[in-house]
Structure formats: C-alpha cells, structure tokens
Amino acid sequence: MADTWMIHGMEYTNCNCAWGCPCQFNAPSTHGHCEAVAGGVIEEGHFNTTVLDGLRWVMVLQWPGEIVQGNGTQQAIIDERADPEQREALRRILHGEATRPGATHFFVFNSTMTSVLETLHAPVHVEIDVGARRGRIHVPDLVDSTGTPIPNPFGEGDFQARINLPNGFEYTQAEIGSGSSRVRAGITLDLSDSYGQFNELHMNQDGVIR
DSSP states (O other): OOOOEEEEEEEEEEESSOTTOGGGGTOOOSSSSEEEEEEEEEEEEEETTEEOTTOEEEEEEEESSOGGGOOEEEEEEEETTSOHHHHHHHHHHHTTTTSOTTSSHHHHHHTTEEEEOOOEEEOOEEEEETTTTEEEEEETTTEEEEEEOEEOTTSSSEEOEEEEOTTOSSOSEEEEEEEEEEEESSSEEEEEEEEEEEEEEEEETTEEOO
C-alpha cells in the first residue's frame, strides 16, 4: 500500500531575493542564484499511522544559479522531540519522498539537488503569525531568522502585500514581508532585509489541499 500523509500548519521562509521574489512569478531570481531558509510548525499531521502534531522543522537550501538549473544543496533540521518514527516520517516529507511527482515544493526542490546533507536533530523553535507577517526560527548555534512586516515609508502602519497562487505547489495565498537570517549548519547563509514569506501550509502526498 502506498504511503499517505498530511501536514497542516504554518510556514515562514526567508530567501535572498528582493521583496516580492520574482521566482514566485516564474521569473529569474533577483541575484541570479537562490538561497533560503524555511521553518514550519505542524499543528496537525500524520504519516501513515505516525502522528506529527506539534513538531517543528527547518529546511536550508542553496543553489549556485537559478533553481531550475539544479546543482543545489539542502539540509533538513528536525525537532529533537520527534521519536525515531516521527523523524523518519518528517525526513521523507521534507525530501519530497512518498509524494506524487511535482506535487509539492519539497518534491520540486529535492529534484534539483546534487547534494542532500545529513539531517540534523536539534531543539527547533519556530513561531509564525501569518496575518501579522512575523516569524522566528531559532536553532541554537545553527539558525537564527526573523521575519517582519515591510515598513511603509509613505504613511502610517506597515506595508501589506499578498501573493495568490491558485495552482501553487506550496501555498494558495501568502503574506509578504521581510526577513533576515544567519545560518551556520552544513550550509552557511547571511541574509538581510530580503524576501519574507508567511503562509499556511496544508498538503498531502498529492499536493496542496485547497
């Protein structure tokens, strides 16, 4: 019998593109290469009979050119609270395994990788408020990332923008903000005031649940 899984929660991503990220529109990236860190909180989830509720995860990704050109490197960091079955389940989801080809961003990204680094297990702290466009990822000695709203230089309050992708493989709607990150895992990243994305993550082996 084929594996079946589902995760429902929140996701925050910071990449090196300018605010808005042209990659979201199938356009070339801002700098001609891509690097990103993403973190998520699973509010409800399962992999076959393994319950994933309450677990947190981080993915660090890096490509020397455009994502479509491949030759990327990725590393997953999984909540140390996960037991062996939960760790393997999350590893498979985050690496696009047990997933219909092309159905999720995890599958698509993994298909462009030349190097998949060893999965780490560590204390993973993730906080995400999609509506407020705020996020925080902290893994001691490995990852520090903070997402905030984009400031509005022309009036009071913060600038607000959304991206709607009715047929997207990651989300249907995302709030857009700013992010800054420092990563010292198998991949090193230093991002400052670049693209921040805040979205609900609801998917299974067949893709986004709409």
